[in-house]
Amino acid sequence: MTLVLLGLHLAVTGVLLPRRLVGSARLRARLQARPALGAALWLALMASFTVALVLAAHHAFDPAAHEPAGLLGLLPHTDRLGPVVPHTHDWWLLAAVGAALTAVLAAVGARAGRARRRHRAVLDLVAVRDRRWGALVLEHARPTVYCLPGRRSRVVLSRGALRLLDERQLAAAVAHEHGHLRGRHHLFRLPADTFALLLGPLPLARLGRSEVALLLEMAADDAALRSVSRSELASALCALATSGAAPGTAPGDAFGVASTGVLDRVRRLARPGGDRRRRLAWGLVVSTLPALPYLLACAPYP
Secondary structure: OHHHHHHHHHHHHHHHHHHHHHHOHHHHHHHHHOHHHHHHHHHHHHHHHHHHHHHHHHHHHOOOOOOOOHHHHHOOEEEOOEEEOOOHHHHHHHHHHHHHHHHHHHHHHHHHHHHHHHHHHHHHHHOEEEOOOOEEEEOOOOOOEEEEOOOOOEEEEEHHHHHHOOHHHHHHHHHHHHHHHHHOHHHHHHHHHHHHHHOOOOHHHHHHHHHHHHHHHHHHHHHHOOOOOHHHHHHHHHHHHOOOOOOOOOOOOOEEOOOOOHHHHHHHHHOOOOOOOOHHHHHHHHHHHHHHHHHHHHOOOO
């Protein structure tokens, strides 16, 4: 029964729910209304799927692991017959899996960090600092604006972007990139990229990675709207997207202002602000999703 429940959970979180979240315009709009929480929901789905997968493998090898005590089997306990040895193998299993996943996450993060350091070194050699915009300017004709996150973050403008955008559009584009840096969005993107690397064909991995990237761009848009107007940001996005700043103009480990979901973002900027009343409900969903597989696998038996 436990394996059946976990299998259903894996099917729902790994296949059905991701397709539903992407295919439903209403649900997608609700996530986009609070993009940071929306990205957290996708990451919580990935965490929930990972936990369920580990527990399913554990129960497949040891089907009766929790039959006597259910959820209490995870803890030291006693009964009327005397002390019962706690299920310490569960904690060792979780610790080993957690250590392995942390190692993979650290390896992917280290690789991205090395790429950013190499890119920063090149920028420091070939780019010129513009104190007015607080950014590095590249002598490149193609209009592009992007940021390089990390400890020594950089905002980069090309000479083509300076020629294309007016002052308010440039301010909007730069504010968007500073939104990425202040929000440390690269740390949100790292687990999604790692999950996609490990389970690429899975709909949750494939769709989740692209949706997290889009939602982080929308979160940076919201940060920029504290200092610029919706029309200024939308016009900057449209100008960059239609002038040759297509996806791929920013490096893979950077955030480009017009590199992801420009049409969806412009449509969103044209709509009124999102409803804030559902924030608590989304937060509860995000916080409980990773714990759900434990309840399915280890719930107390009658």
